[in-house]
Each structure stands twice: as C-alpha cells, then as structure tokens.
Amino acid sequence: MFKPALSFDDVLLVPKYSEIITRKNICLSVKMNPTQEDANKQIILRSPIISSPMDTITESQMATEMSRLGGLGIIHRYNTIDQQVDHINSAITNGVQNVAAAIGASGDYLDRATALHDAGVNIICIDIAHGHHILMKSALHELRQLFGESIHIMAGNVATRQGYEDLVMWGANSVRVGIGGGSICSTRIKTGHGVPTFQSVLDCSHSKYAGDYPIIADGGIRTSGDAVKALAAGADLLIFGSMLSGTKETPGEVLMNKSGKEYKIYRGMASPQAQIAWKGKFSSNEGVVSSVAYKGPVQEVFQDILTGIKSGISYSGALSILDLQAKAKFIKQTFAGLGESRTHIHNKSL
Ligand code: XMP
Numbered sequence: 567m568f569k570p571a572l573s574f575d576d577v578l579l580v581p582k583y584s585e586i587i588t589r590k591n592i593c594l595s596v597k598m599n600p601t602q603e604d605a606n607k608q609i610i611l612r613s614p615i616i617s618s619p620m621d622t623i624t625e626s627q628m629a630t631e632m633s634r635l636g637g638l639g640i641i642h643r644y645n646t647i648d649q650q651v652d653h654i655n656s657a658i659t660n661g662v663q664n665v666a667a668a669i670g671a672s673g674d675y676l677d678r679a680t681a682l683h684d685a686g687v688n689i690i691c692i693d694i695a696h697g698h699h700i701l702m703k704s705a706l707h708e709l710r711q712l713f714g715e716s717i718h719i720m721a722g723n724v725a726t727r728q729g730y731e732d733l734v735m736w737g738a739n740s741v742r743v744g745i746g747g748g749s750i751c752s753t754r755i756k757t758g759h760g761v762p763t764f765q766s767v768l769d770c771s772h773s774k775y776a777g778d779y780p781i782i783a784d785g786g787i788r789t790s791g792d793a794v795k796a797l798a799a800g801a802d803l804l805i806f807g808s809m810l811s812g813t814k815e816t817p818g819e820v821l822m823n824k825s826g827k828e829y830k831i832y833r834g835m836a837s838p839q840a841q842i843a844w845k846g847k848f849s850s851n852e853g854v855v856s857s858v859a860y861k862g863p864v865q866e867v868f869q870d871i872l873t874g875i876k877s878g879i880s881y882s883g884a885l886s887i888l889d890l891q892a893k894a895k896f897i898k899q900t901f902a903g904l905g906e907s908r909t910h911i912h913n914k915s916l
Pocket of ligand 1: 618619620723746747748749750751752753754784785786787805806807808809833834835836837852853854
C-alpha cells in the first residue's frame with residue numbers, strides 16, 4: 567500500500583477545553599538554536615514568521631519590517647554579491663539584529679557566504695530546491711570549516727524525515743521542510759515529485775532531532791489556519807511567500823491593471839522569468855509568475871496572521887507553540903467536511 571500523505575485541507579484540529587482568557591497571554595516566541603546554552607548566543611524570534619528568500623519577497627525593506635514585527639526576513643541570493651551585501655548593510659543600518667541571507671550550494675557560494683559573514687550576517691540559509699543532495703552535504707561541510715559554530719546555518723528544502731536528519735547530521739542548525747507545495751511551484755507538475763508540506767512536517771516531527779533543530783514549514787501555507795496546523799504538526803517556524811506577497815515592503819513596483827486595480831508581481835524562483843532576470847538564461851522551468859493585488863503595508867497582513875495563529879493556539883487550550891504541539895489533536899476531514907469548513911454562504915443576487 568502507498569503511505570497516505572495528508573495536506574492541510576485533509577485535517578482539522580479538534581477544539582479543546584481552554585482556560586485562555588485573552589490571546590495576549592499567548593506567547594509565540596521561538597528559539598532558533600534551542601541547544602545553545604550561552605544566553606548571549608541565543609537567537610530568539612518573537613513570532614515564528616519568516617519571509618521567503620525570493621526576489622519578489624525579501625530584500626532589505628522586508629527584512630527590516632519583519633525584524634521590527636518580531637519575525638525574520640531572509641535576503642534572497644538572486645543578485646550579485648555586492649547587491650546582496652548592500653541589502654544587508656541597509657538592513658543593519660535600519661537596526662536589524664538578526665540578519666539572514668541566502669546562498670546556493672555551487673558556483674560562487676563560498677565567496678558569497680564569506681562576504682555575507684563579513685557584512686554581519688548571523689544566519690545563512692543554504693537555499694536549494696532539492697536540499698537532500700550531495701552538494702548540500704559538501705556546502706554544509708565547507709561552511710562549518712570556514713565559520714565553525716559562529717553562524718546559524720539554515721538549510722533546505724527537504725521533504726522527508728531522512729532528509730531532515732541528514733541535513734542536521736551534516737551540520738544544519740535548522741531545516742526548511744516542504745517540496746513542491748508552494749503557491750508558485752510547478753515542481754510536482756513538471757517532475758512528479760513532492761510531498762504535501764503538512765505530511766513532511768509531521769514526518770520530521772517524529773525525528774529524535776525535533777525540538778533541538780527547528781523544523782521550518784515552507785510552501786503551501788495559504789491562511790493562518792494552515793499556519794496553526796503546521797505548528798501543531800511540529801513546525802517551529804514558518805516560511806511565507808504568497809501570504810506576504812503584494813505588500814508594500816516586497817521588492818518591485820506597484821503596477822496598475824486596465825481596471826485601475828493596483829497589483830505587484832510574485833514569482834517562483836525556478837520560473838524562467840526569475841532566472842532570466844537573474845542570470846540572463848533559464849535552465850529549469852518549475853515555477854510560475856503571478857500578479858497579486860496590492861496589499862499595502864506588511865504590518866497589517868502580519869498582525870492579521872498573528873491574530874489568527876494566537877486564536878488557533880487558544881482553541882487547543884494552549885499557551886505557546888510547544889504547548890500547542892503537546893495538546894493538538896488532529897482529525898481527518900472528509901470532502902464534505904472540507905466543504906463545510908470553507909465559507910459557503912450562497913450568494914443570491916440582490
Ligand atoms: P508559498 O506557498 O508560501 O511558497 O508561496 C513559497 C515557497 O515556495 C518555494 N519556491 C518554489 N518552489 N518552484 C518551486 O517548486 C519555484 O519556482 C519556487 N520558488 C519558491 C520556496 O520554498 C518558497 O519559500
């Protein structure tokens with residue numbers, strides 16, 4: 567038999583007895599390096615939200631705002647080293663404490679990592695589509711040789727518990743989990759490969775490393791409800807692309823369509839358009855380009871997501887993410903249940 571693989575829409579959390587009087591009592595803070603005993607070296611975020619290292623999501627403006635709001639922004643790598651360093655400098659000027667930036671696992675990645683480190687980055691994200699790979703193994707080895715334990719290394723993406731455990735054993739401090747579930751991904755269509763992000767997170771959460779090496783759910787989180795399900799399944803942190811797309815702080819102009827509606831571009835990094843913009847040609851085609859309605863400042867979007875997450879945690883009678891993970895009870899919902907779960911008012915013309 568095939569192993570069942572559940573998606574966010576396949577499950578619901580069962581509401582539990584709660585003594586939470588106000589959502590203000592719910593703590594969303596997360597330790598990115600739980601095994602670190604030296605308090606001065608701990609990296610603690612006030613909320614578990616990370617903006618994706620994509621060229622239409624995170625440069626210095628988004629990184630700055632994410633930091634101010636208690637999350638983290640990872641400055642993307644689809645530029646020259648100098649351009650990426652400029653973004654880092656600007657974020658550090660703006661007062662960003664935890665500066666995160668992405669690199670690849672081939673080409674100039676070591677020069678890039680060194681430049682990022684010299685510029686003051688304390689979190690480096692090895693950002694490759696198929697992270698359970700020999701290039702990841704050698705990149706992690708090289709980075710540890712260069713920097714020892716002085717930087718936090720986030721690595722990914724992987725889809726399986728074996729992938730998560732191998733990346734931890736190869737030297738990663740935290741792992742991005744999710745392949746092919748992103749809103750702009752066409753990897754599953756083009757390659758037939760992938761695992762629903764919810765299932766990947768659930769599988770990784772059963773690892774002996776879970777709790778010490780953060781699991782970062784990445785791809786396919788569409789609502790704060792999905793975010794709560796990912797956290798309850800074992801994710802410590804969440805990476806958002808589409809949820810933050812179209813906001814003021816994302817790179818790119820606000821455009822206007824023929825009906826006068828404002829929008830911005832959000833695109834997959836494996837889309838031909840993104841690759842051509844970056845290196846003048848494309849070698850794969852596993853992502854799409856989309857226009858999204860302009861959403862205004864990210865602060866409002868962020869607060870709305872946080873409100874939903876806190877409300878979700880309180881429905882499980884929990885006070886924190888760890889408490890949620892201990893108390894969460896999932897049920898599988900039927901197709902009819904999914905219909906009921908969605909807003910389903912029948913609109914009658916007035
Ligand atoms: P969401 O659903 O939040 O997903 O928009 C964002 C995540 O999608 C991944 N990503 C891609 N995956 N082709 C893919 O298969 C792509 O072109 C692509 N671009 C981004 C990435 O993990 C991101 O955080």
